[in-house]
Amino acid sequence: xxxxxxxxxxxxxxxxxxxxxxxxxxxxxxxxxxxxxxxxxxxxxxxxxxxxxxxxxxxxxxxxxxxxxxxxxxxxxxxxxxxxxxxxxxxxxxxxxxxxxxxxxxxxxxxxxxxxxxxxxxxxxxxxxxxxxxxxxxxxxxxxxxxxxxxxxxxxxxxxxxxxxxxxxxxxxxxxxxxxxxxxxxxxxxxxxxxxxxxxxxxxxxxxxxxxxxxxxxxxxxxxxxxxxxxxxxxxxxxxxxxxxxxxxxxxxxxxxxxxxxxxxxxxxxxxxxxxxxxxxxxxxxxxxxxxxxxxxxxxxxxxxxxxxxxxxxxxxxxxxxxxxxxxxxxxxxxxxxxxxxx
Ligand code: ZN
Numbered sequence: 090x091x092x093x094x095x096x097x098x099x100x101x102x103x104x105x106x107x108x109x110x111x112x113x114x115x116x117x118x119x120x121x122x123x124x125x126x127x128x129x130x131x132x133x134x135x136x137x138x139x140x141x142x143x144x145x146x147x148x149x150x151x152x153x154x155x156x157x158x159x160x161x162x163x164x165x166x167x168x169x170x171x172x173x174x175x176x177x178x179x180x181x182x183x184x185x186x187x188x189x190x191x192x193x194x195x196x197x198x199x200x201x202x203x204x205x206x207x208x209x210x211x212x213x214x215x216x217x218x219x220x221x222x223x224x225x226x227x228x229x230x231x232x233x234x235x236x237x238x239x240x241x242x243x244x245x246x247x248x249x250x251x252x253x254x255x256x257x258x259x260x261x262x263x264x265x266x267x268x269x270x271x272x273x274x275x276x277x278x279x280x281x282x283x284x285x286x287x288x289x290x291x292x293x294x295x296x297x298x299x300x301x302x303x304x305x306x307x308x309x310x311x312x313x314x315x316x317x318x319x320x321x322x323x324x325x326x327x328x329x330x331x332x333x334x335x336x337x338x339x340x341x342x343x344x345x346x347x348x349x350x351x352x353x354x355x356x357x358x359x360x361x362x363x364x365x366x367x368x369x370x371x372x373x374x375x376x377x378x379x380x381x382x383x384x385x386x387x388x389x390x391x392x393x394x395x396x397x398x399x400x401x402x403x404x405x406x407x408x409x410x411x412x413x414x415x416x417x418x419x420x421x422x423x424x425x426x427x428x429x430x431x432x
Contacts, residue, residue, distance in 0.1 A: 107228035113310060116140065120146075135152060145164060182213070251388055266383045270421040283312050287366055291323055380426040382426065384422045412426050
């Protein structure tokens with residue numbers, strides 16, 4: 090019998106494994122799994138591979154081999170029971186002779202659901218809910234929001250001066266923040282399936298929107314670059330048209346239409362990097378799930394504000410947010426927030 094503490098340590102490891110593949114698994118969830126042998130010794134671990142590759146449980150079972158027989162599998166999401174591009178994980182667990190499965194979060198989709206029941210029907214002990222809240226708030230948070238609401242989870246990232254300006258009066262906005270904050274943005278992009286800006290930002294800044302490593306090299310996996318360009322203003326010479334990553338030009342009329350189209354393209358986690366107009370469009374429709382704000386210790390006194398008109402005229406109508414984390418990034422401060430009313 091495996092000691093409960095061994096299972097808790099295995100779940101902590103499984104949660105970390107899920108975090109390590111965030112941004113590489115969509116439309117599949119970023120899951121982590123650990124196999125404990127019958128005596129409780131960890132003998133295998135795995136995380137969801139990119140689409141078409143093995144799910145976390147299958148990768149962990151492959152590493153464990155025969156040592157999984159009579160053992161326990163600890164996994165962040167309920168094992169799937171359906172055949173997609175890979176076979177059902179529930180069947181792989183049965184074939185491996187696992188006798189107990191510990192799950193953090195139940196499968197929310199009817200398509201892949203039923204794994205726990207299939208295991209129980211075959212005599213496997215299944216426990217659901219260990220570290221459930223931590224798992225829901227961790228690597229699975231974006232995917233859970235996406236499949237429940239049929240739209241990508243939206244992270245709005247912005248860099249502003251202390252007085253909330255994202256550009257100077259002449260429109261220049263490069264290098265508001267320092268190196269550490271910019272490196273953090275590249276790490277954040279790497280966790281997302283797509284990055285979106287409006288044509289205004291594309292014209293003003295001519296950004297490349299790629300993920301680069303600290304040494305300046307381009308990362309092997311790049312999120313889809315999306316430009317909302319209803320009037321076809323993006324010039325042929327724009328850096329967004331280089332071959333460094335795929336680019337989608339969207340003529341979506343609303344933020345909701347854009348999200349629906351991106352969900353159909355398997356985007357589950359979207360980084361909103363546009364200027365004040367695009368940010369306001371998303372905020373007005375309640376379509377921002379998380380905010381990552383880099384505040385630089387600078388003042389401009391004039392220039393574009395962080396966000397455009399939200400249709401709010403009185404302080405009682407202010408959109409309020411909750412701070413979830415604060416981190417120093419060199420001279421800049423990174424604040425993470427959630428709009429109130431979102432979990
Ligand atoms: Zn699976």
